[in-house]
Structures are given as C-alpha cells and as structure tokens.
Amino acid sequence: MKKVDFLIVGAGLFGSVFAHEAISRGKSCLIVEKRNHVGGNVYTDQIEGIHVHTYGPHIFHTSNSRVWEFMNRFATFSRFTLNTLANYKGEIYNLPFNMNTFNRMWGVITPDEALRKIEEQRESHKTDTPKNLEEQAINLVGTDIYEKLIKGYTEKQWGRPCKVLPAFIIKRLPVRFTYDNNYFNDPYQGIPVGGYTHIIKKLLSGVQFMLNTDYLMDKERFDSIAEKVIYTGPIDAYFEYRFGELEYRSIRLETQTLNCTNYQGNAVINYTDRETPYTRIIEHKHFEPGTQSKTVISREYPAEWKKGDEPFYPVNDERNQALYKKYAALARAETNVIFGGRLGEFKYYDMDKVVESALVIAEKVLV
Numbered sequence: 001m002k003k004v005d006f007l008i009v010g011a012g013l014f015g016s017v018f019a020h021e022a023i024s025r026g027k028s029c030l031i032v033e034k035r036n037h038v039g040g041n042v043y044t045d046q047i048e049g050i051h052v053h054t055y056g057p058h059i060f061h062t063s064n065s066r067v068w069e070f071m072n073r074f075a076t077f078s079r080f081t082l083n084t085l086a087n088y089k090g091e092i093y094n095l096p097f098n099m100n101t102f103n104r105m106w107g108v109i110t111p112d113e114a115l116r117k118i119e120e121q122r123e124s125h126k127t128d129t130p131k132n133l134e135e136q137a138i139n140l141v142g143t144d145i146y147e148k149l150i151k152g153y154t155e156k157q158w159g160r161p162c163k164v165l166p167a168f169i170i171k172r173l174p175v176r177f178t179y180d181n182n183y184f185n186d187p188y189q190g191i192p193v194g195g196y197t198h199i200i201k202k203l204l205s206g207v208q209f210m211l212n213t214d215y216l217m218d219k220e221r222f223d224s225i226a227e228k229v230i231y232t233g234p235i236d237a238y239f240e241y242r243f244g245e246l247e248y249r250s251i252r253l254e255t256q257t258l259n260c261t262n263y264q265g266n267a268v269i270n271y272t273d274r275e276t277p278y279t280r281i282i283e284h285k286h287f288e289p290g291t292q293s294k295t296v297i298s299r300e301y302p303a304e305w306k307k308g309d310e311p312f313y314p315v316n317d318e319r320n321q322a323l324y325k326k327y328a329a330l331a332r333a334e335t336n337v338i339f340g341g342r343l344g345e346f347k348y349y350d351m352d353k354v355v356e357s358a359l360v361i362a363e364k365v366l367v
C-alpha cells in the first residue's frame with residue numbers, strides 16, 4: 001500500500017469531514033471502514049423512492065452558522081421542523097414540553113397557569129442540584145409529565161432506572177412556555193435533499209477508501225503506511241479493553257414497507273409507556289414529503305449492548321465516565337493518533353457538534 005499522510009478509521013461524519021478538509025489542503029488520505037457502506041450512522045438508503053434513515057431518524061440542527069454554511073456546501077437542506085408526538089396509552093401529546101403539552105395534560109391555557117401547576121407538582125421534590133435524571137425531570141416539568149412522558153420512555157431507551165441516569169440527558173429537550181412544538185431551539189434546521197449518504201459521497205469525492213475493512217484486525221500494517229491516524233472507532237477497543245468495556249446502548253430497527261400513502265401522519269411518534277416494547281415509530285417519507293404511493297416505517301427497539309454489537313449511544317453515567325477518563329489519558333499519550341467522534345470521544349454528540357469538532361481538529365492538524 002502507498003504511504004499516506006492520514007489513515008482515517010471510520011467513514012462516518014467525523015472521518016468524512018476530516019478527509020475532505022485534508023484532501024482540500026493537498027494531503028493524501030486513506031479511509032478504512034468496517035461496514036459495507038460509508039456514512040456511519042447517518043447513512044440513508046432508498047426504498048420505494050423514499051430516503052430511509054437506516055440507523056434511526058436524523059435531523060440536522062445547529063446554532064453554529066459556520067457548521068450550517070459548511071453543510072450547505074454539500075447539500076440543499078429542505079425546510080423541516082421536527083414536531084415529535086408522544087403517544088401515551090392512546091393519548092397524544094406534543095413534544096418537546098410546551099404549552100400544547102401542558103394544555104393537553106392539565107387543561108391550562110396561560111403560561112402562568114402552567115408554571116403554577118409545575119410548581120405545585122415539584123414542591124415536595126425540589127432540589128437545587130438535581131443528581132439524576134428523575135430529579136432533573138421533576139424539577140423541570142413536574143410529576144405528571146415525568147410519569148407519562150419521561151419515565152417509561154427513558155427506562156426503555158436506556159435499560160436503567162431514571163434514578164441512576166445522568167441529569168443532562170433530559171436537558172437535551174427544551175421546556176417552553178409558548179405554543180411552539182419545534183423539538184429543537186437551534187436557528188438552523190433541515191433535512192438534506194437527496195439524503196445524508198449524498199453529502200458523505202460529496203465529502204469523500206477524491207478520497208480513497210476501503211469498505212469491509214477493520215483497522216484493528218490489521219493495525220500494524222495500516223499504521224506503517226500512515227504519518228498520522230485519525231481514529232473514530234470505540235476508544236476502548238483501540239486499547240484492547242485494557243481497563244474493561246465502556247457501555248453503550250444499542251437499538252434494533254424493524255423496517256417495513258406498507259401499501260398505504262400515510263401510516264401515522266407524522267415523521268416521529270414516541271411511545272412513552274413502559275409496556276410498548278419499542279420507543280418510537282419513524283415514518284421516513286414525512287422528513288421529505290413526496291408523492292410516493294407507498295410508505296416505509298421503522299419501529300425502534302432499544303437493545304442491550306454487548307461487545308461486538310453496533311454501539312449507538314454512549315452511556316455517560318458515573319462508572320463509564322470514570323473509565324473513559326482512563327482511556328482518554330492513554331489516548332493523549334499516543335503521539336500519532338487523534339481520537340474523534342461519538343465513539344472515539346465516548347460522547348453523546350449530535351451531528352453538528354461532530355462536524356464542528358472535525359473542522360477544529362482539521363485546522364489544528366493540517367498546517
């Protein structure tokens with residue numbers, strides 16, 4: 001194999017953005033990807049003319065104008081605002097938590113009435129520094145919403161009680177005292193026309209890559225051809241699980257093509273009760289409304305993760321954060337390797353943060 005400036009492990013968003021920046025600055029790169037396609041978890045497939053989000057629903061949203069402008073060089077984004085619905089035992093609520101949710105839950109009409117209701121419910125649970133997800137959730141929205149819209153969903157999603165999960169997870173969702181169902185607060189939001197795979201292919205234009213290739217199976221040989229390695233796989237796997245395994249949460253998507261034009265009337269509906277085995281149903285065509293005669297839906301089942309499974313969500317609880325710190329110290333001591341992305345940094349990163357971080361690292365490294 002020919003010598004390259006950068007060997008990039010993983011053709012996900014991080015690896016692809018970095019590769020694009022490197023090639024644009026005249027560096028040579030080789031990407032190795034163990035899956036049979038590029039794009040990592042943002043990969044989209046085509047079924048019946050519909051872009052299917054193979055690894056779960058992906059909505060691009062950001063507050064960073066630089067990231068937004070960067071992404072718009074590789075795709076046109078359609079105007080799309082995520083308005084997720086929650087189905088709790090047949091009752092439909094708007095998410096994130098806003099005046100529509102409070103009105104449906106309690107019949108309140110004004111922000112003052114909603115605030116009073118929440119105050120009343122959190123009174124006996126109030127704490128200045130919520131230590132876990134349960135305390136944080138009740139502090140934010142009171143006990144009724146916690147019981148109906150948060151507890152069941154979260155415990156299914158993470159396979160752990162809310163009392164042992166970190167508080168920051170629930171703070172991902174806005175709480176608003178306006179009638180606004182936008183799932184995100186970011187000023188820029190959209191779905192790329194042509195799907196995410198199209199963006200990745202554009203990013204990788206001119207970059208050599210090898211699919212179905214696991215870097216760790218042939219590490220020495222790959223290291224020998226590269227000046228530097230950009231590693232976006234799981235950090236604990238890189239160090240052969242020396243201190244033990246970091247935990248992830250996995251999901252299984254059951255995808256079906258249906259002979260109807262509109263199955264559920266919305267892109268995402270969450271099932272927030274504990275009993276329904278899946279967390280949500282995604283109807284992919286509603287991300288990019290079209291005139292297809294069929295529809296494709298995916299039921300998302302949370303799954304326990306074990307070594308060898310696809311890692312989806314890093315579990316950023318105390319145990320795992322302490323373990324990660326040990327791996328991060330080893331990573332800092334590696335002179336020729338840069339660890340990046342969701343798995344390399346064991347971080348609950350959204351796409352925009354991954355792009356931002358790849359751009360920042362590229363600027364530092366590509367002198």
Ligand code: FAD
Nearest residue numbers: 010012013014034040041056058059215233341342350351
């Ligand atoms: P990945 O996409 O995981 O890419 C890493 C790549 O490295 C993979 O392709 C993997 O196969 C490869 N790899 C690993 N080990 C090796 C090895 N040893 N050899 C070769 N290749 C290897 N973000 C948003 O902004 N909006 C959303 O709506 C959103 N929804 C999401 C929904 C779900 C269900 C999930 C799981 C995530 C969601 N995200 C969302 C987050 C988004 O998916 C990530 O931020 C992004 O995909 C991370 O990119 P990455 O390159 O860091 O990692």
Ligand code: UDP
Nearest residue numbers: 086149150151153154157169170172270272
């Ligand atoms: N969540 C919830 N009920 C919902 C949706 C989300 O309790 O109907 C909680 C859950 O703990 C989840 C967290 O809010 O992990 C963050 O939700 P988000 O939609 O940001 O999760 P993502 O799937 O994007 O990681």
